[in-house]
Structures are given as structure tokens and as C-alpha cells.
Amino acid sequence: MKAARYYAPGDIRIEDIPIPSLKDGQVKIRIAWNGICGSDIHAYLAGLPKFPTLTTPGPLSGETLPVTLGHEFSGIIVELGAGTDGRFAVGQNVCVEPIMACRREGSCWPCHEGFHNLCPLVNSIGIGGWGGGLSEIVSVDQNAVHILPEGISLEVGACLEPLAVAWHAVKRSGYKVGDTALILGAGPIGLFLLKVLRAIDPNSIIVVSEPAALRLEVASQHGATITANPLESDIPSIITKATNGKGIDHAFDAAGVQSGIDLSLRCVRPRGSVMLVALWEASPKIDLNLVLRREINVTGSICYDRVHGEVLEALKDGRISGIDSLITSRIALDDVVEQGIKALIQEKDKQVKILVHP
Known part of the structure; x- marks a missing residue:
């Protein structure tokens, strides 16, 4: 499959990589849309936020550079791993809450309290490893997956992550x-x-x-x-x-x-x-x-703390509306650097939110 791979500041490459395997308790998702985030721009310009390096793997993912980018994404479930619960079915529209945390409740106080966004090792799918939304397919833990209510499009679903922020x-x-x-x-x-x-x-x-x-x-x-x-x-x-x-x-x-x-x-x-x-x-x-x-x-305020469900309810009941009108461009994966990241840097009088369709 195609994926946007991050090597270093200024060095993002569209490459063919293997389709990710599906582990127990995971959901395999075909990506519909991925939003380009300010964090992706920081990554392109300055190597922020926390990425693994070529020699030092991410402490949670165990991966070294390059990693697949993209943490604001929605898609359609195409396969369920063993042990997934009855909430999920093939064909459902979903979005992903991409926080990575150690979740060692006995030794990590923030994780013990449920504040996974404050874990000392906190990172994100699409930054710290474990695949990302700037690819065709991703496999993620079922606990990170949220079903999109009827009437909420996959495009709006890709905006759930920044809305939760x-x-x-x-x-x-x-x-x-x-x-x-x-x-x-x-x-x-x-x-x-x-x-x-x-x-x-x-x-x-x-x-x-x-x-x-x-x-x-x-x-x-x-x-x-x-x-x-x-x-x-x-x-x-x-x-x-x-x-x-x-x-x-x-x-x-x-x-x-x-x-x-x-x-x-x-x-x-x-x-x-x-x-x-x-x-x-x-x-x-x-x-x-x-x-x-x-x-x-x-x-x-960093990331979010168990609010995705609240945001989905606000979208469902109409308290938040018009999100799709903030999307100014929809582009292909091959164009993610020139028409995506660089456009957001150079064309602020033309662009607000850019979505990528892998």
C-alpha cells in the first residue's frame, strides 16, 4: 500500500509499504480521509513533536524512522481481529483517537488516573509509530476506535481529532x-x-x-x-x-x-x-x-482526555455544525507535501483545513 513516510524535517516520501497485520483486539480500517495538522507542519519544518530517530526507537512503538504520518483520520472497517467486542462490524464508518500512552496503571500516575494525554511517554499514532492516516490501511486497538453516528460524514469524522483538542x-x-x-x-x-x-x-x-x-x-x-x-x-x-x-x-x-x-x-x-x-x-x-x-x-491543554464521545454527541445533536465548510481542499496522497503541507505554510489566505484521500 502507499504511505507518506517521515524521514526528517523537509523529507517526507510517498512509498510502498506492507499492509499492516491485524492483531488480537485490533480493527483494520481502510482510510477515507486524513487531515493535515499543525503538528505535521511542525514536523516538516522543525522535527517536532516527539518522533523516534534513525537509531533510537519510540519507547512505546519500538519503531525507528521512517514512520507513517497522519493522526487525524477516518475510515471504514474492513476486518476485525480476534477478541474485538460486539460494537464493531465490517463496513462501519469510524474515526480514531490516536493517543499512545504506556497505560502502566501501577507505576504511571497519569495513566493510573486515566490522564493518558499526560503520560510521560505520550505520543500519537502517526507520529510515534503504529502506522498512520496518511496511508491506505491502518490497524489500531479497538479502544481507540469511535463509530461515527449516522449523518456524520467521513470527512467530518477526519476532523474529530482536532475538534477534540x-x-x-x-x-x-x-x-x-x-x-x-x-x-x-x-x-x-x-x-x-x-x-x-x-x-x-x-x-x-x-x-x-x-x-x-x-x-x-x-x-x-x-x-x-x-x-x-x-x-x-x-x-x-x-x-x-x-x-x-x-x-x-x-x-x-x-x-x-x-x-x-x-x-x-x-x-x-x-x-x-x-x-x-x-x-x-x-x-x-x-x-x-x-x-x-x-x-x-x-x-x-495537550491533546484531549476522554472527550471524543462528547464531541460526537455535540455533532449528532447539532450543537456543532458546519464543519465541512471549513474544509478548503481535498487532495491525493501523492500531493501531500506540495498541495498539503506547503500550501498551509504559504497560502493562509487560501487554505483552512486540507484533507487527504489516500
């Missing part, structure tokens, strides 16, 4: 009806944060800061109260006016740039919260005296 971040922030929010960055995660916030409160003030005109327009179409280009607008003044001088309740950094974290700290109200969602290539500088003087809560 946004859902988990909003849940951790404590955002509630009536709260105001600032989203830094209107890429896919920023827009999914907007969708989740609107699922909680259709009417609250949500400000989106983003330099790309297309993404600002999309944010406005999907419920942002105010959109502004931080290179052209005085966003702190805009927020001061919109909140009657109070400041924003919750800021969500989905940009991962220094100017964004600076802006969030300036705009959030005293005792407000700043939620770090973006992956950083280099650690930012944070004005801790400002955090101290205003008692700002600064925290982070």
Missing part, C-alpha cells in the same frame, strides 16, 4: 454561558475553538485575532462577534470597548507566536485565564510579574 481546551478553561473569549489564531484549531465556544453560548462576545484575511472572514461566518488583524488593529482597545473596560474572561492561544501570548496577557481581565493550546517550536517569554499582579491563570 478544542473541546478539551475549552472544558479545561472553565468557560461557561455569558463568559467572553479571545482566540489568538484562526487556523483549524482556532476555528474549532470558536465552534466549541459557540456550542456552549451562541450569543457571548468572542473576539478572533488573525492576520490572514480569509481566516478572519471564515471566523466571522462561523460566529465570531469581532474579528481583527493584530498587525492593523489595536485589539486591547477593541476588547476594552467591547467588555466595558473589564477585559476578556478567557484567552485561547492557538497561534504559538510571542506576539500572541503577549496580546492575550494584555487583554485578559484580572483573574481571567489564558489557555495555551498551540505547540511551540521555541518556548515563549511570559511576563510573570503581570501574571502575578493581575492574578491571571495561565495553563495549558
Whole structure:
């Protein structure tokens, strides 16, 4: 089968590899769609997040480079391994929760508590090994597989993983009806944060800061109260006016740039919260005296913690809708670098979410 194989930053190759075997308790899935993630861009540019190396295998997968990319994927079940339970059947549409964790409940406190996203060895299918969605077929543990409810397309199913990232971040922030929010960055995660916030409160003030005109327009179409280009607008003044001088309740950094974290700290109200969602290539500088003087809560959100079912319910009952309209391109596997990763780097005024059909 064909697969996009990651060798090093700037080196992703489409190769023929063996179809994965099916182990007990696993489900074999023919991939329908795989979303290109910001993590894939970080991988292409800088070798982030945590990949195995040519000589040091991943501690959970035992694999060395190259590995198959892709962790935002949906597909159709084509085979069931021995020991799978009665939930699954050949022909079902599914998506995958790709977290890899040691799951040593006796010796790993986060895994013992069920916080698999905080395991010291945490990684993801499509980054740390075990195959990936940028291939034709993958075999995964049944506990990572979620059946897509009727009416949810395979394209939307491929967006479940980043939607779960946004859902988990909003849940951790404590955002509630009536709260105001600032989203830094209107890429896919920023827009999914907007969708989740609107699922909680259709009417609250949500400000989106983003330099790309297309993404600002999309944010406005999907419920942002105010959109502004931080290179052209005085966003702190805009927020001061919109909140009657109070400041924003919750800021969500989905940009991962220094100017964004600076802006969030300036705009959030005293005792407000700043939620770090973006992956950083280099650690930012944070004005801790400002955090101290205003008692700002600064925290982070990594991946998700048992929220895929909640997101599926929100899609099923219509609290979240219109996800398919955020998909701006659908491409073939052979084009994943030129029309996928590079397009997202170079064409932010043309692209939001790109899906790959292996």
C-alpha cells in the first residue's frame, strides 16, 4: 500500500509499504480521509513533536524512522481481529483517537488516573509509530476506535481529532454561558475553538485575532462577534470597548507566536485565564510579574482526555455544525507535501483545513 513516510524535517516520501497485520483486539480500517495538522507542519519544518530517530526507537512503538504520518483520520472497517467486542462490524464508518500512552496503571500516575494525554511517554499514532492516516490501511486497538453516528460524514469524522483538542481546551478553561473569549489564531484549531465556544453560548462576545484575511472572514461566518488583524488593529482597545473596560474572561492561544501570548496577557481581565493550546517550536517569554499582579491563570491543554464521545454527541445533536465548510481542499496522497503541507505554510489566505484521500 502507499504511505507518506517521515524521514526528517523537509523529507517526507510517498512509498510502498506492507499492509499492516491485524492483531488480537485490533480493527483494520481502510482510510477515507486524513487531515493535515499543525503538528505535521511542525514536523516538516522543525522535527517536532516527539518522533523516534534513525537509531533510537519510540519507547512505546519500538519503531525507528521512517514512520507513517497522519493522526487525524477516518475510515471504514474492513476486518476485525480476534477478541474485538460486539460494537464493531465490517463496513462501519469510524474515526480514531490516536493517543499512545504506556497505560502502566501501577507505576504511571497519569495513566493510573486515566490522564493518558499526560503520560510521560505520550505520543500519537502517526507520529510515534503504529502506522498512520496518511496511508491506505491502518490497524489500531479497538479502544481507540469511535463509530461515527449516522449523518456524520467521513470527512467530518477526519476532523474529530482536532475538534477534540478544542473541546478539551475549552472544558479545561472553565468557560461557561455569558463568559467572553479571545482566540489568538484562526487556523483549524482556532476555528474549532470558536465552534466549541459557540456550542456552549451562541450569543457571548468572542473576539478572533488573525492576520490572514480569509481566516478572519471564515471566523466571522462561523460566529465570531469581532474579528481583527493584530498587525492593523489595536485589539486591547477593541476588547476594552467591547467588555466595558473589564477585559476578556478567557484567552485561547492557538497561534504559538510571542506576539500572541503577549496580546492575550494584555487583554485578559484580572483573574481571567489564558489557555495555551498551540505547540511551540521555541518556548515563549511570559511576563510573570503581570501574571502575578493581575492574578491571571495561565495553563495549558495537550491533546484531549476522554472527550471524543462528547464531541460526537455535540455533532449528532447539532450543537456543532458546519464543519465541512471549513474544509478548503481535498487532495491525493501523492500531493501531500506540495498541495498539503506547503500550501498551509504559504497560502493562509487560501487554505483552512486540507484533507487527504489516500
